[in-house]
Amino acid sequence: MQRRYRTVPDLKSHESAQAISFENPVLACKLTSMGVLPGARIEMVRQSPFGNAYYVKVDGVRMALRWEEAASILIEV
């Protein structure tokens, strides 16, 4: 079945998208307090050398997110 939404790890390098909402309330609590908000522009910069973590820019602010964290952010299709 085709997925109806994408999450941050689906972004290719240097692709960006708008965040829509969160999947996990615990992570949402942490991420929103750091300024990762619905409506924020998220750009994928690169993956970490050993995988499982992402270097992203959230409205121009550089940030590192773990896969679980990145995958909890739903983005526009």
Add this chain to the structure above:
Amino acid sequence: MTPSTAQTTDTVRKTLHLALVGNPNSGKSTVFNQLTGLRQKTGNFPGVTVDVKEGRLRFPSGQEAALTDYPGAYSLYPNSSDEKMAAAVLTNPRDAHYPDAVLYVADVTHLEKHLLLFTQILDLGLPVLLALNMADSAAAQGIKVNPAKLSERFGVPVLLVSGRTGEGMQRLIGELEKLLRASLLTPAERKPFYALTELEKQVAEAVRHNLGVTNPYQALLVAHHNAWLPFLRPADRETLAAIVQTKNFQSLRTQVDETLDRFDRFTPIVQEAVQHPPTFPSTPTDKLDEVLTHRVAGPIIFFGVMLLIFQAIFDWSDYPMSWIEHGFGSLSDWLKAVMPATWFTDLLTDGILAGLSGILVFVPQIALLFLLVTILEEVGYMARVVFMFDKTMRRFGMNGRSVVALISGGACAVPAIMSTRTIGNWQERLITIFVTPFISCSARIPVYLVLIGLAVPAVTVWGIFNAQTLVFGGLYALGVVAAFLSGWVLKKVLRTREPSYLAIELPVYRMPHWKNVWHTVWEKVLAFVLGAGKIILYVSILLWGLSRFGPGNDISNAAVSAKQEAVGQNLNEEETEDLMAQRRLEASYAGQMGRAIEPAIRPLGYDWKIGIALLTSFAAREVFTGTLAVLYQMGSAEGDITARQETKAKATLRATMKKETFRDNGRPVYTMATALSLLVFYALAMQCMSTLAVVSRETGSWKWALWQFLFMSGLAYLGAWAVYQIFS
């Protein structure tokens, strides 16, 4: 400006407390250092095991205030023990450190991400001053800011400052004094920034009714954090839990909703007051990160940097270390010459001075390592390391942030363990604390050097490697492997459902701010000297007592017979002294204890003399070399034995040690197997009272320190036993 008499008497009554609060990476510490200079100290807040820096701030009027630097936090809904600090104090007006006003520092170049905590503090009803930091960067990036607009919309004074250049600091101090004065006369009356929802109002009202917390937002926070706020009594907790239950108050969901609502409210204000240039300029940070966090180049560069750092530590700290040792050596010789030969002189020279020297000799290495690590942190590189190795560390039960602690462990485990407070997940933090002492710290180096010098021939192997260097490197590697394997095992044993986070800001690369660097290095060295050092000193005095005194007249009898023996053997004065020292130690309490534990350490290839050295170095490893020197009649040449280069004393000691035999079967003690077994023992054993003390403080009980002691000692015993069995 002269304050009126009325105000002076009013403000003299108690010390004014100012809290310095802000997000991580807001440049808060730089502002703190600018405001307080060297008038600062690290204090411990009861209830929250976090050290905070306190400094004194002098106002133009001559009045002083205490400024407390809170660990960086994003919100009053904390995710780590570091972040909990602000929430714990600011929700409790009865706390001795509850501030009279808050200085909030925000990075003006990312203001839209830095005001969540600010608006939360506004709602606590505290007088606040908003300092927009990094004015210099904003100007360079073409960002235009209107502080007056922000001041009007938030209803608090707003100032543009730069901690790096010092811009606006004098005005900041002046405004802070005005704010404090005004708030003392009339408490701040402000409309709440965030309007509580109907449910939140009910919860806050119930908390006010039961606990007497008047500020509605504060009451709400107390309800949110009822499980952990340190000032709540068990009865309060029960009441609060009941309120949360009956109102069906969903803490997590409410937190997110509140956070989003606050952002919705302040984002337009920021957009109105701050104008960014139309495009984000491409910065050198992006170019640097293309290489420094590259899939292949990134880790290679990291290991290169680590190699350089450790190389630098060994090369550069050699000179200051030998100056310190020689300095203390001469001072002690001089005191022995001018003071009467009593037990007190002995205590002063062999107990206290030896202890002090044993502490201070590590300062150059520790200072250097922390200098380099702090520079890497200040520059912004450490956040990238956390990002790159998070996955690797998690495999071993830790967190990307653990890398910093493990590297620092190469200097001293005490400050390294304190640096784990940024790890939010309790299990990951505990594992990091648990395994950090496996990393070979500076105190192990002298032991390694002596034993390697004695046991491993300085020959070239495989064409290019020096055998001694290889063994030395191997011991470091053994520590690292032991740390990671233990982490892996502990991960399997401990289970927690607590959430774990990586989410970390990767700050823009910038030149280190040297004032900050010096302050941090000074703090860490102080943590070592006062934390570890104090215990090393007490223990050296205790050890001095154990090796100076013995049961009954054993010691004086031993000395008399040694003197006769010396006369019989025609020894010169120095040799006689050394022989007497040896016999005294053998007859002392320490000597008796060495004999008592001999059966237990015999399977590792050690005799009772090594037993004495093991016992004396139980509390601090570096005592080992000194004890050996005395045991083998080389007490007067200790400095030459611990020297890194080959000396005549070393050759003599080697010859003496070669002649040592076991008491029961007459076989030689110092074989290659025994030396290797000892090295492995020292690499793995927990022989540091100071580390145990810090672990128990950071984990809140002696339980984990005890487990760590048993685990490491057990592993050391098994490892040493295996090595001895294989090589003998």
